[in-house]
Amino acid sequence: MKLTYPHMGEAYIAAKAMFDDIGIESVIPAYTTKSTLQLGSKLSPESVCLPFKIMLGNYINSINEGADTIIITGSCGPCRFGYYGPIQQQILENEGYKDINFVILDPPKEGKRKFLEELGKITGKQVIKPIKALRRAYKICCEIDRLNETLYYVRPRALSKSKVKAIIHAFRNDIVKTHGSEEILAMIQDTIEKLKSVPIDTSYKPLKIGIIGEIYTIIEPFSNLEVEEKLGDMGIEVHRSMTVGDWARNTIIRPVTGRKPYAHEKKLSKPYLPALIGGHAQQCIAHAIKYANQDYDGLIQIYPMTCMPEIVSRSILPQIEKDYNIPILYLIVDEQTGEAGYVTRLEAFIDYLAGTSKRKEMVSH
Ligand code: SF4
Numbered sequence: 110m111k112l113t114y115p116h117m118g119e120a121y122i123a124a125k126a127m128f129d130d131i132g133i134e135s136v137i138p139a140y141t142t143k144s145t146l147q148l149g150s151k152l153s154p155e156s157v158c159l160p161f162k163i164m165l166g167n168y169i170n171s172i173n174e175g176a177d178t179i180i181i182t183g184s185c186g187p188c189r190f191g192y193y194g195p196i197q198q199q200i201l202e203n204e205g206y207k208d209i210n211f212v213i214l215d216p217p218k219e220g221k222r223k224f225l226e227e228l229g230k231i232t233g234k235q236v237i238k239p240i241k242a243l244r245r246a247y248k249i250c251c252e253i254d255r256l257n258e259t260l261y262y263v264r265p266r267a268l269s270k271s272k273v274k275a276i277i278h279a280f281r282n283d284i285v286k287t288h289g290s291e292e293i294l295a296m297i298q299d300t301i302e303k304l305k306s307v308p309i310d311t312s313y314k315p316l317k318i319g320i321i322g323e324i325y326t327i328i329e330p331f332s333n334l335e336v337e338e339k340l341g342d343m344g345i346e347v348h349r350s351m352t353v354g355d356w357a358r359n360t361i362i363r364p365v366t367g368r369k370p371y372a373h374e375k376k377l378s379k380p381y382l383p384a385l386i387g388g389h390a391q392q393c394i395a396h397a398i399k400y401a402n403q404d405y406d407g408l409i410q411i412y413p414m415t416c417m418p419e420i421v422s423r424s425i426l427p428q429i430e431k432d433y434n435i436p437i438l439y440l441i442v443d444e445q446t447g448e449a450g451y452v453t454r455l456e457a458f459i460d461y462l463a464g465t466s467k468r469k470e471m472v473s474h
Contacts, residue, residue, distance in 0.1 A: 110210075111136050112178045112231065113171035115164035118328035119253045120353045122297075124180075126290040127246035131232055131239055136176035137285050138167035141331040145170060150444050152200050158189060159332055159413035159443050160325040165197055172206055180231060182360070183213040188387030188418050218364040245290040247362060250354035252297045259304045261348055264341030266309035273341075276303045315346040316407070316462050319400035321393050323412040323419045324351050326442055333411050333442060334451050343459060348405075350396035351389065371395075381425050388418030394425055401433035406466045407458065408435060414443035436462060 113136045114124050125135045139145070141163055149166030168179055181197075184190040194213035201209055212231055217224040232239045260277070267273045280300045287293050318340060326332045327349055340347045359370035374395035381394050397408055410426060412419030423439060430437050438458040440451065 110134070110178050110231070111176045112180060113138060113168065113176035114180050115167040116141050116329060116331075117160075117325055118330065118353055120250075120328075120356075122253060122284055122293060123246040123249045123353060123357070125285075126249050126293045127239075127242045128231075129289045129293075130242035130245060131235065133231065136171045136174050138171040138174075140281070141167065141329070146331075146444055152204060154196075156415055158416050160329070161189070161193055161197070162444065163329070163332060164193070165200065168197065168201065168209075169206075172201075172209060177208065178210040178212065178231070180212045180214060183215040183219075187385070188416075190388070216360045216364060218360075218370070221365065242290070243361075245294075247354075247357050249290060249293055249297070250352075250357045252294060252301075254352045254354040256297055256301050256304070257349070257352065259301050261337070261341070261346055263304050263307055263309055264338075265315040265344045265346045266311070266313050268308045268310060270342050272307050273304065274338075276300060276307070313344075315344055316459065316466055317346045317348070317405045318462070319396065319405045319408045320347055320349045320411065321396045321400070321408055322350075322410040322422075323393075323416050324356065324389050326411045326413050327351055328353065328356075332413075333440075334446065334448055336409065336411065336440075336455070339452065339455060340459075343455070345459060348400070350400070351392065381428065382421070386418050386421055388416065390418035390422045393419065393422040394429065397426060397429045397435070397437070398433065401429065401435040405435065407462045408437045409440060409455075409458070410437060411440045411442060414441050436465065 111134050112128055114121065116138055121137050125137060128135045145166035146163055147166070148169055149162035149164065153162045153165055164181070168176075171179075181194055183194050194211065198209075198211040201211075210230075212227055214227045215223060228239065260273070264270070264273050277300075280296070284293065284296055287296055320327050320333075320336065328351060330337065337347050337349065363370045371392055374392045376395075377398050378391040378394035382391050385391065393410065397410075400408055408426075410419070410423060412423070426437050426439075429435070436458075438454065440454065
Protein backbone atom coordinates (compact mmCIF):
# COMPACT_ATOMS: atom_id res chain seq x y z
CA MET A 110 0.00 0.00 0.00
CA LYS A 111 1.22 3.50 -0.87
CA LEU A 112 -0.80 5.99 1.04
CA THR A 113 -1.38 9.66 0.31
CA TYR A 114 -3.31 12.52 1.88
CA PRO A 115 -3.94 16.07 0.70
CA HIS A 116 -1.98 19.06 1.97
CA MET A 117 -3.40 21.27 4.70
CA GLY A 118 -0.52 23.25 6.14
CA GLU A 119 1.75 21.02 8.19
CA ALA A 120 -0.82 18.23 8.66
CA TYR A 121 1.21 16.02 6.31
CA ILE A 122 4.09 16.00 8.82
CA ALA A 123 1.98 14.47 11.59
CA ALA A 124 0.30 12.08 9.13
CA LYS A 125 3.66 10.95 7.75
CA ALA A 126 5.02 10.38 11.28
CA MET A 127 1.99 8.32 12.20
CA PHE A 128 2.04 6.09 9.12
CA ASP A 129 5.86 5.74 9.23
CA ASP A 130 5.52 4.48 12.82
CA ILE A 131 2.80 2.01 11.83
CA GLY A 132 4.91 0.80 8.91
CA ILE A 133 2.86 2.17 6.02
CA GLU A 134 4.59 4.02 3.20
CA SER A 135 3.40 7.56 2.52
CA VAL A 136 3.54 9.42 -0.76
CA ILE A 137 3.49 13.08 0.22
CA PRO A 138 2.07 15.20 -2.59
CA ALA A 139 4.44 17.79 -4.01
CA TYR A 140 3.94 21.14 -2.28
CA THR A 141 0.95 22.88 -3.82
CA THR A 142 1.64 25.28 -6.69
CA LYS A 143 -0.44 27.06 -9.32
CA SER A 144 -0.22 24.01 -11.56
CA THR A 145 -1.67 21.81 -8.78
CA LEU A 146 -4.60 24.18 -8.55
CA GLN A 147 -5.03 24.27 -12.33
CA LEU A 148 -5.04 20.48 -12.42
CA GLY A 149 -7.70 20.27 -9.70
CA SER A 150 -9.79 23.15 -11.08
CA LYS A 151 -9.99 21.56 -14.53
CA LEU A 152 -11.77 18.53 -13.06
CA SER A 153 -13.85 20.21 -10.34
CA PRO A 154 -17.32 21.75 -10.46
CA GLU A 155 -16.67 25.44 -11.17
CA SER A 156 -18.43 26.83 -8.10
CA VAL A 157 -17.07 24.40 -5.55
CA CYS A 158 -14.86 25.91 -2.85
CA LEU A 159 -11.11 26.28 -3.34
CA PRO A 160 -9.91 23.50 -0.97
CA PHE A 161 -11.79 20.90 -3.04
CA LYS A 162 -9.88 21.91 -6.18
CA ILE A 163 -6.46 22.04 -4.53
CA MET A 164 -6.98 18.66 -2.83
CA LEU A 165 -7.96 17.04 -6.12
CA GLY A 166 -4.75 18.37 -7.68
CA ASN A 167 -2.77 16.95 -4.72
CA TYR A 168 -4.28 13.48 -5.24
CA ILE A 169 -3.42 13.37 -8.92
CA ASN A 170 0.16 14.49 -8.23
CA SER A 171 0.50 11.73 -5.64
CA ILE A 172 -1.09 9.08 -7.87
CA ASN A 173 1.42 10.00 -10.55
CA GLU A 174 4.13 9.33 -7.93
CA GLY A 175 2.74 5.85 -7.22
CA ALA A 176 0.11 6.37 -4.50
CA ASP A 177 -2.69 3.79 -4.60
CA THR A 178 -4.68 4.75 -1.48
CA ILE A 179 -6.08 8.13 -0.46
CA ILE A 180 -7.11 8.90 3.09
CA ILE A 181 -9.07 12.01 4.01
CA THR A 182 -11.23 13.10 6.88
CA GLY A 183 -14.96 13.33 6.33
CA SER A 184 -17.73 15.30 7.96
CA CYS A 185 -21.46 15.12 8.40
CA GLY A 186 -21.69 18.86 8.96
CA PRO A 187 -24.08 21.10 7.04
CA CYS A 188 -21.42 22.55 4.70
CA ARG A 189 -19.95 21.01 1.54
CA PHE A 190 -17.07 19.29 3.26
CA GLY A 191 -19.15 16.16 3.81
CA TYR A 192 -19.45 15.79 0.04
CA TYR A 193 -15.76 16.23 -0.70
CA GLY A 194 -14.70 12.58 -0.41
CA PRO A 195 -17.53 10.88 -2.34
CA ILE A 196 -17.48 13.47 -5.16
CA GLN A 197 -13.70 13.52 -5.46
CA GLN A 198 -13.72 9.73 -5.57
CA GLN A 199 -16.30 9.84 -8.37
CA ILE A 200 -14.29 12.40 -10.33
CA LEU A 201 -11.14 10.33 -10.07
CA GLU A 202 -12.99 7.22 -11.25
CA ASN A 203 -14.46 9.13 -14.20
CA GLU A 204 -10.95 10.27 -15.09
CA GLY A 205 -9.79 6.65 -15.26
CA TYR A 206 -8.19 6.34 -11.80
CA LYS A 207 -10.30 3.28 -11.06
CA ASP A 208 -7.93 1.28 -8.85
CA ILE A 209 -7.49 3.94 -6.23
CA ASN A 210 -8.66 2.98 -2.78
CA PHE A 211 -10.42 5.89 -1.09
CA VAL A 212 -10.75 5.91 2.69
CA ILE A 213 -12.94 8.59 4.28
CA LEU A 214 -12.46 8.90 8.03
CA ASP A 215 -15.49 10.51 9.62
CA PRO A 216 -14.48 12.10 12.93
CA PRO A 217 -15.04 10.03 16.10
CA LYS A 218 -17.94 12.26 17.21
CA GLU A 219 -19.92 10.67 14.36
CA GLY A 220 -19.25 7.23 15.87
CA LYS A 221 -16.05 5.89 17.43
CA ARG A 222 -16.67 2.38 16.09
CA LYS A 223 -17.03 3.58 12.50
CA PHE A 224 -13.90 5.71 12.90
CA LEU A 225 -11.90 2.67 14.05
CA GLU A 226 -13.37 0.46 11.30
CA GLU A 227 -12.35 2.93 8.61
CA LEU A 228 -8.89 3.37 10.13
CA GLY A 229 -8.65 -0.42 10.21
CA LYS A 230 -8.89 -0.47 6.40
CA ILE A 231 -5.43 1.11 6.46
CA THR A 232 -3.87 -0.34 9.59
CA GLY A 233 -5.29 -3.86 9.34
CA LYS A 234 -5.67 -5.82 12.57
CA GLN A 235 -3.04 -3.86 14.50
CA VAL A 236 -4.49 -1.99 17.48
CA ILE A 237 -1.79 -0.94 19.96
CA LYS A 238 0.68 0.31 17.37
CA PRO A 239 -1.82 2.68 15.65
CA ILE A 240 -2.99 4.07 19.01
CA LYS A 241 0.61 4.78 20.06
CA ALA A 242 1.34 6.25 16.64
CA LEU A 243 -1.76 8.46 16.86
CA ARG A 244 -0.59 9.80 20.23
CA ARG A 245 2.85 10.61 18.86
CA ALA A 246 1.27 12.26 15.80
CA TYR A 247 -0.73 14.48 18.13
CA LYS A 248 2.45 15.40 20.00
CA ILE A 249 3.96 16.38 16.66
CA CYS A 250 0.94 18.61 15.92
CA CYS A 251 1.53 20.38 19.24
CA GLU A 252 5.24 20.80 18.52
CA ILE A 253 4.46 22.24 15.09
CA ASP A 254 2.23 24.77 16.82
CA ARG A 255 5.15 25.65 19.09
CA LEU A 256 7.39 26.07 16.05
CA ASN A 257 4.86 28.42 14.46
CA GLU A 258 4.47 30.44 17.68
CA THR A 259 8.26 30.91 17.70
CA LEU A 260 8.18 31.91 14.04
CA TYR A 261 5.41 34.47 14.64
CA TYR A 262 7.51 36.11 17.34
CA VAL A 263 10.87 36.01 15.58
CA ARG A 264 9.92 36.90 11.99
CA PRO A 265 8.78 40.52 12.44
CA ARG A 266 11.64 41.27 14.84
CA ALA A 267 14.42 39.48 12.93
CA LEU A 268 17.30 41.69 11.81
CA SER A 269 17.67 39.44 8.77
CA LYS A 270 14.42 38.17 7.28
CA SER A 271 16.36 36.05 4.81
CA LYS A 272 17.88 34.06 7.69
CA VAL A 273 14.37 33.15 8.87
CA LYS A 274 13.35 32.25 5.31
CA ALA A 275 16.39 30.00 4.91
CA ILE A 276 15.61 28.11 8.16
CA ILE A 277 11.99 27.51 7.16
CA HIS A 278 12.94 26.59 3.61
CA ALA A 279 15.44 24.01 4.88
CA PHE A 280 12.83 22.61 7.27
CA ARG A 281 10.24 22.11 4.51
CA ASN A 282 12.87 20.61 2.27
CA ASP A 283 14.32 18.18 4.82
CA ILE A 284 11.27 17.09 6.79
CA VAL A 285 9.97 14.96 3.91
CA LYS A 286 13.25 13.03 3.93
CA THR A 287 12.94 12.01 7.60
CA HIS A 288 11.40 8.77 8.80
CA GLY A 289 9.29 8.18 11.87
CA SER A 290 8.08 10.37 14.72
CA GLU A 291 11.39 10.48 16.59
CA GLU A 292 13.34 11.93 13.67
CA ILE A 293 10.51 14.31 12.88
CA LEU A 294 10.25 15.55 16.47
CA ALA A 295 14.01 16.06 16.60
CA MET A 296 13.94 18.11 13.41
CA ILE A 297 11.08 20.30 14.67
CA GLN A 298 12.92 20.95 17.93
CA ASP A 299 16.15 21.70 16.10
CA THR A 300 14.31 24.19 13.86
CA ILE A 301 12.79 25.92 16.90
CA GLU A 302 16.29 26.33 18.35
CA LYS A 303 17.59 27.71 15.06
CA LEU A 304 14.76 30.26 14.96
CA LYS A 305 15.48 31.29 18.54
CA SER A 306 19.11 31.92 17.64
CA VAL A 307 18.24 34.46 14.90
CA PRO A 308 19.28 37.95 16.08
CA ILE A 309 16.20 40.12 16.73
CA ASP A 310 15.41 43.71 17.67
CA THR A 311 14.03 43.23 21.16
CA SER A 312 12.86 46.85 21.44
CA TYR A 313 10.63 46.62 18.36
CA LYS A 314 6.91 46.52 19.14
CA PRO A 315 5.09 45.23 16.07
CA LEU A 316 1.45 45.63 15.19
CA LYS A 317 -0.45 42.46 16.01
CA ILE A 318 -2.92 40.91 13.59
CA GLY A 319 -5.05 37.82 14.19
CA ILE A 320 -5.89 35.59 11.23
CA ILE A 321 -9.41 34.19 11.37
CA GLY A 322 -11.73 32.46 8.91
CA GLU A 323 -12.14 29.17 7.11
CA ILE A 324 -9.84 26.48 8.51
CA TYR A 325 -8.23 25.25 5.27
CA THR A 326 -7.54 28.65 3.77
CA ILE A 327 -5.96 29.98 6.94
CA ILE A 328 -3.83 26.89 7.55
CA GLU A 329 -2.68 26.07 3.99
CA PRO A 330 -0.16 28.76 2.98
CA PHE A 331 -0.60 28.32 -0.79
CA SER A 332 -4.31 29.04 -0.57
CA ASN A 333 -3.83 32.31 1.36
CA LEU A 334 -0.88 33.44 -0.76
CA GLU A 335 1.51 32.95 2.16
CA VAL A 336 -0.18 35.67 4.18
CA GLU A 337 1.73 34.91 7.40
CA GLU A 338 5.09 35.23 5.67
CA LYS A 339 4.07 38.38 3.82
CA LEU A 340 2.85 40.09 6.98
CA GLY A 341 5.84 38.90 9.02
CA ASP A 342 8.19 40.30 6.38
CA MET A 343 6.32 43.62 6.64
CA GLY A 344 7.13 43.68 10.36
CA ILE A 345 3.75 42.46 11.63
CA GLU A 346 3.32 39.88 14.37
CA VAL A 347 0.61 37.51 13.19
CA HIS A 348 -1.26 34.86 15.06
CA ARG A 349 -3.34 32.20 13.35
CA SER A 350 -6.55 31.25 15.14
CA MET A 351 -6.68 27.64 13.99
CA THR A 352 -3.86 25.14 13.72
CA VAL A 353 -3.38 21.49 12.92
CA GLY A 354 -2.92 20.78 16.66
CA ASP A 355 -6.09 22.62 17.54
CA TRP A 356 -7.96 20.71 14.81
CA ALA A 357 -6.64 17.33 16.07
CA ARG A 358 -7.52 18.22 19.67
CA ASN A 359 -11.10 19.16 18.83
CA THR A 360 -11.81 16.63 16.10
CA ILE A 361 -10.11 13.52 17.46
CA ILE A 362 -8.73 13.80 21.00
CA ARG A 363 -11.65 15.49 22.79
CA PRO A 364 -14.44 13.37 21.23
CA VAL A 365 -12.47 10.16 21.89
CA THR A 366 -11.92 11.12 25.53
CA GLY A 367 -15.54 12.20 26.04
CA ARG A 368 -14.93 15.97 26.15
CA LYS A 369 -16.87 18.55 24.17
CA PRO A 370 -14.98 20.08 21.24
CA TYR A 371 -14.76 23.86 20.88
CA ALA A 372 -16.82 24.39 24.06
CA HIS A 373 -15.23 27.76 24.85
CA GLU A 374 -15.56 29.04 21.28
CA LYS A 375 -19.24 28.05 21.14
CA LYS A 376 -19.93 29.89 24.39
CA LEU A 377 -18.13 33.02 23.22
CA SER A 378 -19.88 33.15 19.84
CA LYS A 379 -23.36 32.32 21.19
CA PRO A 380 -24.73 35.89 21.37
CA TYR A 381 -23.91 36.36 17.67
CA LEU A 382 -24.29 32.88 16.21
CA PRO A 383 -26.04 30.38 18.49
CA ALA A 384 -26.52 27.63 15.88
CA LEU A 385 -24.01 25.30 14.22
CA ILE A 386 -24.09 26.14 10.52
CA GLY A 387 -21.13 24.06 9.37
CA GLY A 388 -17.43 24.69 8.88
CA HIS A 389 -15.94 26.79 11.69
CA ALA A 390 -18.20 29.84 11.56
CA GLN A 391 -18.80 29.87 15.32
CA GLN A 392 -15.08 29.53 15.95
CA CYS A 393 -14.38 32.42 13.59
CA ILE A 394 -16.67 34.71 15.58
CA ALA A 395 -15.20 33.48 18.88
CA HIS A 396 -11.63 34.01 17.67
CA ALA A 397 -12.44 37.57 16.61
CA ILE A 398 -13.72 38.29 20.13
CA LYS A 399 -10.74 36.57 21.72
CA TYR A 400 -8.19 38.58 19.74
CA ALA A 401 -10.07 41.82 20.42
CA ASN A 402 -9.98 41.05 24.14
CA GLN A 403 -6.24 40.35 23.87
CA ASP A 404 -5.67 43.84 22.48
CA TYR A 405 -4.79 42.87 18.91
CA ASP A 406 -4.61 45.80 16.49
CA GLY A 407 -6.61 44.20 13.68
CA LEU A 408 -7.95 40.99 12.18
CA ILE A 409 -7.94 39.44 8.75
CA GLN A 410 -10.72 37.06 7.81
CA ILE A 411 -9.79 34.73 4.96
CA TYR A 412 -12.21 32.38 3.27
CA PRO A 413 -12.83 30.73 -0.09
CA MET A 414 -15.30 32.17 -2.56
CA THR A 415 -18.73 30.49 -2.09
CA CYS A 416 -17.89 29.21 1.43
CA MET A 417 -21.30 29.27 3.06
CA PRO A 418 -20.30 29.23 6.77
CA GLU A 419 -17.75 32.00 6.35
CA ILE A 420 -20.15 34.15 4.30
CA VAL A 421 -22.38 34.01 7.37
CA SER A 422 -19.51 34.96 9.72
CA ARG A 423 -18.58 37.74 7.28
CA SER A 424 -22.05 39.21 7.75
CA ILE A 425 -21.68 39.11 11.57
CA LEU A 426 -18.10 40.37 11.88
CA PRO A 427 -18.93 44.06 11.16
CA GLN A 428 -20.95 43.99 14.38
CA ILE A 429 -17.90 42.64 16.24
CA GLU A 430 -15.83 45.43 14.68
CA LYS A 431 -18.24 47.93 16.24
CA ASP A 432 -18.79 46.17 19.57
CA TYR A 433 -15.09 45.54 20.20
CA ASN A 434 -13.61 48.42 18.25
CA ILE A 435 -11.28 46.26 16.16
CA PRO A 436 -10.71 46.76 12.40
CA ILE A 437 -11.16 43.73 10.14
CA LEU A 438 -9.91 43.13 6.60
CA TYR A 439 -11.89 40.59 4.56
CA LEU A 440 -10.04 38.51 1.96
CA ILE A 441 -11.83 36.05 -0.32
CA VAL A 442 -9.64 33.61 -2.20
CA ASP A 443 -10.21 31.49 -5.29
CA GLU A 444 -8.22 30.44 -8.34
CA GLN A 445 -8.58 33.96 -9.81
CA THR A 446 -7.01 35.74 -6.83
CA GLY A 447 -4.20 37.99 -8.05
CA GLU A 448 -1.15 38.52 -5.86
CA ALA A 449 -0.61 42.23 -6.63
CA GLY A 450 -4.12 43.30 -5.57
CA TYR A 451 -3.89 41.09 -2.50
CA VAL A 452 -0.60 42.65 -1.37
CA THR A 453 -1.97 46.17 -1.99
CA ARG A 454 -4.89 45.44 0.30
CA LEU A 455 -2.60 44.09 3.02
CA GLU A 456 -0.37 47.17 2.80
CA ALA A 457 -3.35 49.53 2.91
CA PHE A 458 -4.72 47.73 5.95
CA ILE A 459 -1.39 47.96 7.75
CA ASP A 460 -1.15 51.69 6.98
CA TYR A 461 -4.62 52.12 8.42
CA LEU A 462 -3.76 50.13 11.56
CA ALA A 463 -0.51 52.02 12.01
CA GLY A 464 -2.53 55.22 12.08
CA THR A 465 -5.05 53.96 14.59
CA SER A 466 -2.98 51.61 16.77
CA LYS A 467 -1.92 52.15 20.33
CA ARG A 468 1.44 50.77 19.26
CA LYS A 469 2.44 53.90 17.37
CA GLU A 470 6.06 52.84 17.28
CA MET A 471 5.32 50.51 14.37
CA VAL A 472 8.14 50.70 11.83
CA SER A 473 8.69 48.62 8.75
CA HIS A 474 11.77 46.42 9.09
S1 SF4 B 1 -16.11 25.34 5.26
FE1 SF4 B 1 -16.39 26.46 3.37
S2 SF4 B 1 -14.56 26.03 2.15
FE2 SF4 B 1 -14.64 24.50 3.77
S3 SF4 B 1 -15.76 22.82 2.81
FE3 SF4 B 1 -17.29 24.04 3.90
S4 SF4 B 1 -18.07 25.42 2.31
FE4 SF4 B 1 -16.15 24.59 1.54
